[in-house]
Amino acid sequence: MKKIVYLPLDERPCNYAFAGFLSEENPSFTLIRPDIGILGKKKIPADCEKINAFLSEECKDTDYLIVSTDMLLYGGIVPSRLHHLSEETLTKRLDVLKKTKEDNPSLKIYAFSLIMRCPSYSSADEEPDYYEECGREIFLYGQNEHKYSAGIIKKAEYEEKKKTLGAACGKYLDDYLSRRTTNLALVKKCLALYEEKIIDKFVIPQDDSSPYGYTAIDQAEIKAIIKDKGLRVDIYPGADETGLTLLAAAVCDFEGISPKICPLYPNELCKKVIPLYEDRAVEESIRKQIENAGATFCESEASADILLFCNLPAGEMKNANDQCGEAYDLRNLPAFLEKIEAAKVRGKGFAVADLAYVNGGDREFCKMLSERVGLLNLWGYAGWNTSSNSLGTVICQSIFRKFFGDTKTHRKFTAERIYEDVGYCSYARKYLCDEYLPKIGCDYFHADGYTGKVSEKAKSVLEDFIGKNFPEISEKYQIGRCYMPWKRMFEVGLTVENRAKEQKQ
Structure with missing residues (x-):
């Protein structure tokens, strides 16, 4: 029986629960995850000291480590966009990978890092508070810099936009760019660990696909390093699924197929x-x-x-x-x-x-x-x-x-996907936002808590929708628990269980 230690990108179900769910009921490996209580909550970073202790202890005898460096370094995907940590502090956090490899030379480390995104809209939901005020302008400022350096726009247009957008961004631009510089330096350090064979497999999912702007500039710099050094590292669209991708890679590796x-x-x-x-x-x-x-x-x-x-x-x-x-x-x-x-x-x-x-x-x-x-x-x-x-x-x-x-796990996971992907994402979310939230004083970005009236109504709407449209699923499975992980409507947390008549059989 293999042992796989799994450090997710954040605490949301897609990053934490999906891997745990899919790993149940298999004869080949045990998945070890940190207690979800130390992984933070949206803008609140994880307890990085406890994560370090978790990795140091669990990796002594593990076969594979699947690790999000954004969780390891910053305490999650959203804290990676908010922190004021020094490069020195972050480098010390990254050193745990070297230490685990020294303590367990046969350990295989599969890691992934994001290049910090730069949204094209103004919203502080997952960004610094000032992004609500000038997020769009920060994006356009970076786009202007990129297009000028690429020879796409002329100097007069560049300077005019730089002055106007710079005034709109004000003092916040320095804070934003300082964080970008630090984060990019850490991605380079991860690449160095891959080159040194501390990290055995490394991917860089692309959380931001804008063709011009700060993220595109950073991506080009990383791609140049990869090409120059001949590294086998892919950069491609994605983020929240990458833990599952590397988990599958580990299974294929030890199965030898x-x-x-x-x-x-x-x-x-x-x-x-x-x-x-x-x-x-x-x-x-x-x-x-x-x-x-x-x-x-x-x-x-x-x-x-x-x-x-x-x-x-x-x-x-x-x-x-x-x-x-x-x-x-x-x-x-x-x-x-x-x-x-x-x-x-x-x-x-x-x-x-x-x-x-x-x-x-x-x-x-x-x-x-x-x-x-x-x-x-x-x-x-x-x-x-x-x-x-x-x-x-x-x-x-x-x-x-x-x-x-x-397996039963496999079928239950499929049922959960239908309840969530088809039921919630393509039907219930819009219905709740249009028909229910205004009646109780809530909105898309503000549900009434982790659990409450919104989650209860979501569960009811889902049971009704799946019952009417997918009897194949509803006759066998029902929602056991429904919650709003980040107290907003974008994502939902569900656990699916057998219906009572199925449990008796």
């Missing part, structure tokens, strides 16, 4: 779609997600271990709140479903990456899938937040399904 995964599309135009919030054709991201999960990208259906059916539009992607349009009519879903049915009949491994919309699953497609194939027969399903978030989740689940079989 790299499953062949073949992506399939409703229409050949689909593979060229650039998903919302990303910067490249989806086929490129799919390949990177497969390979970094320890699997092999495959173009042959016949030789593939897993067929990854990627539900995508044949043109511009839309938000899950608006589920229709010409680009979606061109998909030819009936023919796509026939392919999925044929895979089931042939006994092939088959999973669905529901990438048709951003921020939620495709309700029409999933109903057809349930009726014709059975959602619980899938080797994996995901359709939440961004395309890359969904890809990393479904690829990990399908790899686990290959190695560990059709």
